[in-house]
Every structure is written in structure tokens, then in C-alpha cells.
Amino acid sequence: MxxxxxxxxxxxxxxxxxxxxxxxxxxxxxxxxxxxxxxxxxxxxxxxxxxxxxISYKPFVYIMMNKPAGVISATEDSHHKTVIDLLNNKYRTYDVFPVGRLDIDTEGLILLTNDGILSHNLLSPKKHVDKKYYVKIAKPLSENDVKTLENGIKLGENFVTKKAKIEVISKDSHENGNNQVYITISEGKFHQVKRMFKAVNNEVLYLKRITMGNLLLDQNLKLGEYRELTEEELDKLKF
The missing domain is CATH 3.10.290.10 (RNA-binding S4 domain)
Structure with missing residues (x-):
């Protein structure tokens, strides 16, 4: 080298x-x-x-970030702040990139790395890596809604979602009547979670990713904060 x-x-x-x-x-x-x-x-x-x-050589870095709303999952953009813009100078020479993406108004866990192989494995449809989201929706889900979402739902002409998991947190939320659920999916199509709830005549009011595979968002990280993964966390992501 x-x-x-x-x-x-x-x-x-x-x-x-x-x-x-x-x-x-x-x-x-x-x-x-x-x-x-x-x-x-x-x-x-x-x-x-x-x-x-x-100098201890470290070819790869792995960063967990709690992405805030208003920031896009990209390396550069002329109109919006990116997740890379949130990093300090310590990481600017590593050419890190976000693994997958979160919508601009979605908060939560995003992984940044320069390890292309790990990124490919986490995003490959063949690996079926689960992503879990906390969701606030406009109205409670019926039992039929839950079954529809969990069993797969048609989004567009050529895409049917794989089986999902819905966990209802509270059917009687006091926050303006909003319901709160967790949804776990293994895909990451454009606006997928929002489109899934829209397909059962509901609306996503707030969305936050809390897990990716076996990696759990550190609850001590405030919005916009980040840290490198521990060895134990990294081992959980490797295939």
C-alpha cells in the first residue's frame, strides 16, 4: 500500500x-x-x-448514528444536510457511506461504513436482514389490517411485500388518538413502511428505525449523535 x-x-x-x-x-x-x-x-x-x-492501521470504520429528521441518507447533496455532514473531521478521510437509506423525515438507526462487503450483505435481498421500526399512525389498526400487513401486501404492479411482523404497543394512545406499533420488515423499498400503512387506509405520522439485523440503536445517542460500533456489535452483523 x-x-x-x-x-x-x-x-x-x-x-x-x-x-x-x-x-x-x-x-x-x-x-x-x-x-x-x-x-x-x-x-x-x-x-x-x-x-x-x-499509527495503528484501521482499514474500516463502522459508525452507528441516530439520524434526525431533515437529514438525508447520502454522501453529498446540494440542497440538504447529509449524514456525512454530521460527522467530525476524524472520519472524513475514510470515505464512509450510509448502508441503505432512511427517508428525510425518518429518524433512527443508520449505519455508516467504508466496508463495501458488509454493506452488500446487509442490503442483499438474499440475506433477509430484518429492520424494525417504531411507528405512530393516524388511527388504530384492525385485526384485519394487521393480518394484511403481516401476510404481504401489494405495492404497485410488480411488488408484493414479504411477510412482516406487527406489534401493537397501545390501542388507546393519548397522543391525539394516534396508535403506536412496531413493524419489522426484511426489505427496504422506497417509502415502503409508509406505503404499507397507506395500503390499509392509514397514515404514518412518525417513523423511527430502531434495529437493523441484530444491531440495536443505542438509546443513549441523541438525535444527530453517533459512535463507532463495539467489537461485539460488529460481530453480530457479520455473516
Whole structure:
């Protein structure tokens, strides 16, 4: 691996910043100061230091975020703030991206990473990764509504949802008569949850994703906050 790429991927700085750091002789490889970022190093064997501190190479990062409404699940956008915009400079050299998407007005769990293989596995229809949402809807569901949603519902000409799971939290909510439910689905079609409830003549008033696979949203994360996954959490996501 090229030294400049190693340094950028280790969070030392952008490629431009790394170039300046190298010029100032702040990087050593096996005890020798190096100014040329084009040289190749062995990230597993060579000892790379920045200002005499050993750099521990970390090729991938995995970030759990509690996405707020008004922020889009994209890497860049000219009109709206993105989930990437919420990250601090520590992660800007890793080229992370959101795994899947949440609608702009949907809150909750979203995973950010630069690990393409993990992202593919979590999003692949063949893997059937469950996503659980907390939903506030305009009116209580009837038993028939629940059965319809759980057994699969036709959305559009060529799409029938897979079996879902509905958990009714309260049929007698005091919040303007709104009902509250959890819905678990294994797909992620455009506006799918909203469209499913619309198909049973209901309306989603609030939507928040709380799980993705075995990963549970950290309740200590406030809207817009994030943290890296623990090793235990990451192990739960791997196939």
C-alpha cells in the first residue's frame, strides 16, 4: 500500500494534508523519516509513526448514528444536510457511506461504513436482514389490517411485500388518538413502511428505525449523535 493512502486511511488527514505532513518530516517508517508518500509499505509489518506515535492501521470504520429528521441518507447533496455532514473531521478521510437509506423525515438507526462487503450483505435481498421500526399512525389498526400487513401486501404492479411482523404497543394512545406499533420488515423499498400503512387506509405520522439485523440503536445517542460500533456489535452483523 502507498504510504499516503495508509496515512489518509488511518485518519491522519486528507491526501493534501498528508503531503504537507510528510514534507515536514513528521512521518517515519521503521525509524527513518520519509517525505515521499508514493513509497509502498507493508501495513502489517512496517512500523509507521506520526510525531513519534505509532499509527495503528484501521482499514474500516463502522459508525452507528441516530439520524434526525431533515437529514438525508447520502454522501453529498446540494440542497440538504447529509449524514456525512454530521460527522467530525476524524472520519472524513475514510470515505464512509450510509448502508441503505432512511427517508428525510425518518429518524433512527443508520449505519455508516467504508466496508463495501458488509454493506452488500446487509442490503442483499438474499440475506433477509430484518429492520424494525417504531411507528405512530393516524388511527388504530384492525385485526384485519394487521393480518394484511403481516401476510404481504401489494405495492404497485410488480411488488408484493414479504411477510412482516406487527406489534401493537397501545390501542388507546393519548397522543391525539394516534396508535403506536412496531413493524419489522426484511426489505427496504422506497417509502415502503409508509406505503404499507397507506395500503390499509392509514397514515404514518412518525417513523423511527430502531434495529437493523441484530444491531440495536443505542438509546443513549441523541438525535444527530453517533459512535463507532463495539467489537461485539460488529460481530453480530457479520455473516
Amino acid at each position: 502507498r504510504l499516503d493512502k495508509f496515512l489518509a486511511n488511518s485518519g491522519i488527514g486528507t491526501r493534501k494534508e498528508v503531503k504537507e505532513i510528510l514534507k515536514k518530516k513528521k512521518i517515519s517508517v521503521n525509524g527513518i523519516f520519509v517525505k515521499d508518500g508514493k513509497i509502498h509499505i507493508d501495513e502489517k509489518k512496517d512500523v509507521i509513526k506520526y510525531e513519534n506515535e505509532v
